[in-house]
Amino acid sequence: MTWLAWRQSRAQITIAVAAVLVVAVVAFASGRADTSVRLWLSVLVVVLPGLLGVFWGAPLVAGELESGSFRLAWTQDVSRLRWLALRLAVSGLAAMAVAGLASWLVTWWARPLDRARLDQFGSFDSRDIVPAGYAAFAFALGVLLGILLRRTVPAMAATLVVFTPTRLAFHLLARPYLLPPVTEALPLNPSTTGYGSSGFLPLVPAPSLQPAAPGLPDAWITSITIVNGKGGALTSTELASACPDIGRGRGSGGPASSSGHVQVPQSVVNATHDCVARIAATYHEAVTYQPASRYWPLQWYELGLFLAAALLLAAASAWRVGKIG
Amino acid sequence: MDNAIEANALGKRHGRRWALADCTLTVPAGQVVGLVGPNGAGKTTLLELAVGLLRPTTGTITVRQRAGFVAQGAPVYAGLSVADHLRMGQALSTRWEAGLARRLVDAACLDPRQRAGRLSGGQRAHLALALAVAKRPGLLVLDEPTANLDPLARREFLDSVARAVSAAAESTTVLFSSHLVADLERTCGYLIVLAGGQVRLAGPVDALLAGSAHCQSLDDLVVSYLREVPR
Numbered sequence: 001m002t003w004l005a006w007r008q009s010r011a012q013i014t015i016a017v018a019a020v021l022v023v024a025v026v027a028f029a030s031g032r033a034d035t036s037v038r039l040w041l042s043v044l045v046v047v048l049p050g051l052l053g054v055f056w057g058a059p060l061v062a063g064e065l066e067s068g069s070f071r072l073a074w075t076q077d078v079s080r081l082r083w084l085a086l087r088l089a090v091s092g093l094a095a096m097a098v099a100g101l102a103s104w105l106v107t108w109w110a111r112p113l114d115r116a117r118l119d120q121f122g123s124f125d126s127r128d129i130v131p132a133g134y135a136a137f138a139f140a141l142g143v144l145l146g147i148l149l150r151r152t153v154p155a156m157a158a159t160l161v162v163f164t165p166t167r168l169a170f171h172l173l174a175r176p177y178l179l180p181p182v183t184e185a186l187p188l189n190p191s192t193t194g195y196g197s198s199g200f201l202p203l204v205p206a207p208s209l210q211p212a213a214p215g216l217p218d219a220w221i222t223s224i225t226i227v228n229g230k231g232g233a234l235t236s237t238e239l240a241s242a243c244p245d246i247g248r249g250r251g252s253g254g255p256a257s258s259s260g261h262v263q264v265p266q267s268v269v270n271a272t273h274d275c276v277a278r279i280a281a282t283y284h285e286a287v288t289y290q291p292a293s294r295y296w297p298l299q300w301y302e303l304g305l306f307l308a309a310a311l312l313l314a315a316a317s318a319w320r321v322g323k324i325g
Numbered sequence: 326m327d328n329a330i331e332a333n334a335l336g337k338r339h340g341r342r343w344a345l346a347d348c349t350l351t352v353p354a355g356q357v358v359g360l361v362g363p364n365g366a367g368k369t370t371l372l373e374l375a376v377g378l379l380r381p382t383t384g385t386i387t388v389r390q391r392a393g394f395v396a397q398g399a400p401v402y403a404g405l406s407v408a409d410h411l412r413m414g415q416a417l418s419t420r421w422e423a424g425l426a427r428r429l430v431d432a433a434c435l436d437p438r439q440r441a442g443r444l445s446g447g448q449r450a451h452l453a454l455a456l457a458v459a460k461r462p463g464l465l466v467l468d469e470p471t472a473n474l475d476p477l478a479r480r481e482f483l484d485s486v487a488r489a490v491s492a493a494a495e496s497t498t499v500l501f502s503s504h505l506v507a508d509l510e511r512t513c514g515y516l517i518v519l520a521g522g523q524v525r526l527a528g529p530v531d532a533l534l535a536g537s538a539h540c541q542s543l544d545d546l547v548v549s550y551l552r553e554v555p556r
Contacts, residue, residue, distance in 0.1 A: 004413050007405065067403070071396035072453070075376045076417035077460070083417075325379040 001078055005090035012056060013094045020098060024105040038113050041106045045126035048102055049134035050163050052095040057142020058155035060091060061321065065150045070324075084321050088314050092139050099135030103127060120295050121220035125171065128299050133306030138163050140313035147320045170302075176222045178301045179294055184287045186214055188226065188280035190273045195246055206236060209276065211285045218292035226279070227286045234283055243275030327389070329354040329464050329498040330375055334384035336522075337370050344370040346522040347384070352515075354390070354463075355496035357487075359509030361547055362519035368502040369397055371519065372468045375500070390463030390498060391420075397468040399453035403442030407435050410452055411459070418460040426459035429489065433481075447478035451485065458489045465490070467501035471508050483512055506544045516543070518550050526550045 023044065030037055061084070064070040074080040107114075107127045114123060124130070141163055146155040192212035197205050211224055226234040239246065290298065330352035337345045345367040352358050360368050373379040374386050376394040401410060407430060415421045430437065433451035435444070441452060450470055457465060467486070471479040490497050503509055509516065516533060518526040526533065526547075533546060540546040 001416050004416050007409060007413070008402070011404070068396060068398060068400035069402055071373075071378060071394070072400050072402075072456070073417070074378060075392070075394040075396070076414070077391075077419040078417045325373070325377075 001082065001086050002090065005086045008087070009056070009091045009094060013091075013098070016052075016094075016098045017101070020102045020105065023102075024109070027105075027109050032109055032112055035113060038110050041109060042123055042126040045099075045103050045106050045131050049095075049099050049131055049138045050160060050167075052099060052135050053138025053142040053159045053163050054156045056091055056095055057139040058146045058159045059152045060087060060143050060146060061317070062146030062150060062152045062155045065147075065324075066152055080321055081318055084318055088140070088143065088317070092136055092310070092314070095135045095139040096132040100129070100132035103129070103131035118217040120218050120292065121290065124175075124220075124295075124298070125167075128296075129303050130299055130306070133303040133310075134167065136310040137306040137313070140310040140317065141166075144313045144317045144320070147317055147324075174305075175298065175302060176220075176290070178298055178305075179290065181222055181288045181290055184214070184289070186211075186285040186287060188276060188283055188285050190276035190280060193272075193276045195272055208236065209234065209239065209279070214285075214287055216287075216289060216291070218295070220290040220294075221287060222290070223286075223288045225286050225288075226283050228283050234279065239279070242279050243271075245271055246275050327354040328352060329390050330386065330388050330500070332371075332374075332384065332386045335371075335374065335381055335386050336383035337367075337374060337379060338382045339370075343382075343522055345374070348519075348523055349384075350517060350524045350527055352498065352500055352517070354498050356515045357490065357499040357513050358501075358515040358517060359513035360500060360502040360517050360519060361504065361506055361509055362502075362525075363551060364504060366519045367522040368504075368519055369468055370522075372466050372500065372502060375464075376466055388464065391460075392464045392466055393457035393460050393462030395450070395453045395457050395467045395470050397472070399446075399450040399470065401441040401444070401449055401452055403440065405441055406437065407439050407441060407444075407452060408437035410441060410456060411437075414456045414459055420461050422459050422461055425461075425492075426455050429455035429458060429485070432485065445478075446473045447475070447482065450474060450478075450482055454482070454485060454489070461493070463497060465497055465499045465501075467499070469502055469504070471503060471505065479508065483508060487512055506547050510543045516547075518547055520551055525553075 023041075027037060027041055061070075064073060073083055103126065110123070110127070114120065114127070120127075125134070138159065142155065142159040145158045145162065146152065149155045149158060188211060194210045194212075195207060196210060197207040199205055209226055211226065213221055213224060228234070328351045330350075332348055332350050335345060335348040336343060348367070348371065360371065362368050370379065372394075374381060375388055376392045377388075402413075405413065411423070411426045411430065414426060415423060430452065433448065433455070435448055435452060441449065444452060454467070454470070457467075465486075470486075471482055474482060486499065486501070490499055501509075510530075514530055516526070516528065516530050517524060530543060534540065534543065537546055537549075540549060
């Protein structure tokens with residue numbers, strides 16, 4: 001039976017492994033110093049698990065249901081549950097291996113550039129072991145959606161539509177809290193605190209004081225806020241009453257430089273400095289972050305959670321397959 | 326006489342439609358049993374209930390023998406070769422006669438290296454039959470195996486079924502469906518007529534013909550029963 005599962009997935013596994021190796025050869029041949037190659041390789045590792053879910057997971061059972069070959073497979077002496085378990089095991093482990101291989105090669109290739117950058121959390125989900133967990137999850141998700149929808153193409157689309165937001169939501173809402181973040185209080189430094197706001201239109205927040213990020217190499221800073229001794233955040237009303245003139249007179253210091261930056265007049269710089277110094281009497285800078293040493297615990301934690309989710313999805317698939325008919 | 330299949334008040338609902346309703350029947354063991362009825366009569370539903378692909382909505386069905394099954398349209402794996410299919414049959418079977426499988430495939434002139442996706446409808450039916458027969462089932466279930474076959478391929482296929490059954494050491498029950506009575510007349514000793522999801526007529530072919538004075542052939546007999554079914 002393992003032979004059959006392998007025989008049915010052999011071609012796609014061979015193609016995927018070959019494609020990963022070709023990309024690796026091209027990447028290594030082009031040298032290990034090009035940051036745009038680094039970006040493309042990272043994108044590849046991020047996208048690959050989703051592709052495995054769409055092209056391997058979704059058609060695994062949906063294809064059999066659509067073509068009618070399940071009537072051949074499920075009327076032999078092997079129960080359909082055992083049949084599903086072996087197909088899930090062979091293709092699922094292959095999906096993990098392909099994503100893991102790609103991630104390992106890219107991690108190896110990008111090591112010099114990653115070290116120079118000191119931003120290991122910036123490439124967290126395209127390095128080391130988590131991509132294998134994403135692949136297992138995407139694959140199991142595709143299989144389950146294929147069983148529920150019973151049609152290959154809608155199941156492929158649904159896999160993409162469900163997997164992408166799930167991954168994004170996990171990244172934004174869960175990963176920062178997998179381990180309780182460290183909070184550190186620093187005095188507000190008037191020399192390195194600016195005023196303004198940043199964001200994408202139309203979601204640009206109101207301007208506020210912007211303290212500089214502290215020097216925490218390779219750490220993952222999740223938030224920087226200005227709070228008082230009781231933990232209350234600095235409100236815009238308090239800021240306006242402490243510094244009525246802040247934010248006025250901007251951009252009048254001269255023409256924009258070639259890079260688009262505008263030199264702020266010295267008087268405005270001084271006013272901001274004084275304002276921050278006044279606020280620093282009662283407020284301080286609170287930095288929330290995951291220290292650099294948490295990289296590997298978080299990798300293992302996230303891998304474990306995605307693998308557990310994949311197992312739950314596989315169990316749901318087994319349950320649904322038993323119900324068909 | 327033992328029964329291969331016993332169905333009691335069997336019913337199966339697909340959505341809102343009852344494909345089979347309150348169906349009670351027995352299939353005698355060791356015989357070639359024809360299941361005939363118009364399209365939509367519930368033949369496929371009954372056979373898929375028998376081989377465990379479907380589960381009853383109401384009632385029970387008991388199958389006393391290990392079943393080999395050729396589904397409607399003889400589905401196979403398009404990407405796998407004929408030889409791969411035989412190896413698959415072996416891998417999925419607790420009892421497999423590799424020599425018999427090879428002989429059946431040879432007799433049908435199938436190239437072992439040929440991909441199943443390139444076989445004709447008749448060749449595919451022969452491959453599916455070889456897979457079902459080589460596992461040495463006590464009950465061979467064939468769902469419309471001759472549909473989509475030309476008259477010559479149909480004749481060859483039915484002969485091949487008859488040979489496969491007679492070659493078996495112990496008695497094999499064959500249950501096969503068709504909407505063509507002519508297919509059944511040549512091979513069947515027992516007939517079940519299904520229409521509107523219920524059994525309309527069942528019995529040994531000889532007895533059925535003897536008991537009906539005005540019917541010359543099995544065809545006449547079946548049609549006369551089907552005419553009574555409210556459309």
